[in-house]
Amino acid sequence: MVYTTMYGESQIYGYEKEVPENREVWGFAFRVNNGKYGFQGGNICKPVLGVVKINRFYEYKKGTKQLKKSSVLKDARCYADTEIEAITEYNKHILTACAVLDNYKYKYKAEMV
Numbered sequence: 001m002v003y004t005t006m007y008g009e010s011q012i013y014g015y016e017k018e019v020p021e022n023r024e025v026w027g028f029a030f031r032v033n034n035g036k037y038g039f040q041g042g043n044i045c046k047p048v049l050g051v052v053k054i055n056r057f058y059e060y061k062k063g064t065k066q067l068k069k070s071s072v073l074k075d076a077r078c079y080a081d082t083e084i085e086a087i088t089e090y091n092k093h094i095l096t097a098c099a100v101l102d103n104y105k106y107k108y109k110a111e112m113v
Contacts, residue, residue, distance in 0.1 A: 002089050004078040019079055021052045026086035027059070027077040030093035032101075043076055047086035052079065 003019045019025075028047040050059040056071040057079075078093075080086035 002078060002080045002085055015078060019052055019074055021054070024049060024051060025079040025081065026050075026083055027052075027057050027079050028086050028090040028093075029077045030090055030097060032097050045077065047080070047083060047090050049083075 002015045003025075004015045004017070026047045027045065027050050029043045029045045031043040048059045050057055051067060052058075052074055055074045057074055057077050058067040058071045060066065061068055078089060080089060
């Protein structure tokens, strides 16, 4: 199952809104910003294993079961129970962003003189 409290993501992708706390989940994010200077990096994080504790997501250190000291807000990620679900949904986010960029490409080409 996939969960998120990220604004808009639950409506777009149909995710559950209640994120499980104090158990292992796979966190991921792919959201590109349309900034002043064109499309820029945004909230991008490949699937990583970690734990949600008190509204924060803590990743495990690479190759261990020890949590990193740094964390991100729970709302900055989507979460999945399994690695396969996380990878599948992460790729779905990338394809959605590519479709949006394609729309802009045609819109900008139409503006050519």
